[in-house]
Amino acid sequence: KAGVTQTPRYLIKTRGQQVTLSCSPISGHRSVSWYQQTPGQGLQFLFEYFSETQRNKGNFPGRFSGRQFSNSRSEMNVSTLELGDSALYLCASTSYRSYEQYFGPGTRLTVT
């Protein structure tokens, strides 16, 4: 069974630009979660989508948004990038049977 995939793996953007990250969950998993990892703040939950609806939301500004498609693939968008948005963005999919959450390799975003 294929794992969680994320594209792109690396991204360099300029302050003020916007970016879209993509995540494909494990087949059969309908829940997709996004996290931001930085050296200062650690791993922080951004939001979770289930059946194309945002079900849980973390404490991030509205510049961070996401969506989920009917095939459970998810995208995350960050608008008006700031230097502080430089981070590793991790996507995870969860099995509703076991509640086990599996992570993708992440997208490393650098904002200059």
Added chain:
Amino acid sequence: AQKVTQAQTEISVVEKEDVTLDCVYETRDTTYYLFWYKQPPSGELVFLIRRNSFDEQNEISGRYSWNFQKSTSSFNFTITASQVVDSAVYFCALTGGGTSYGKLTFGQGTILTVHP
């Protein structure tokens, strides 16, 4: 609100030593789930174990073992006879049941370095 505390920021051991990583959690949920993840230098979080709040049985998997104690809100992780390949950052995490299972609250992580 949920909270996970990993008080040990960094641990350094010599190969073959046993090492225990501590995790203390706070939650008001009566049903919750605890996890341990390993993050090697590549960055991907690797799932190690999930434990339900209603199952306090300890678990052993090879050199890994976990001790869950509800009375002290702790879920500690022990690596027996550590190896260099165990060097990584280890995270403890917590989630509630119901519709919140997709939201994990992580501890700050413990950096484990195993020297040959």
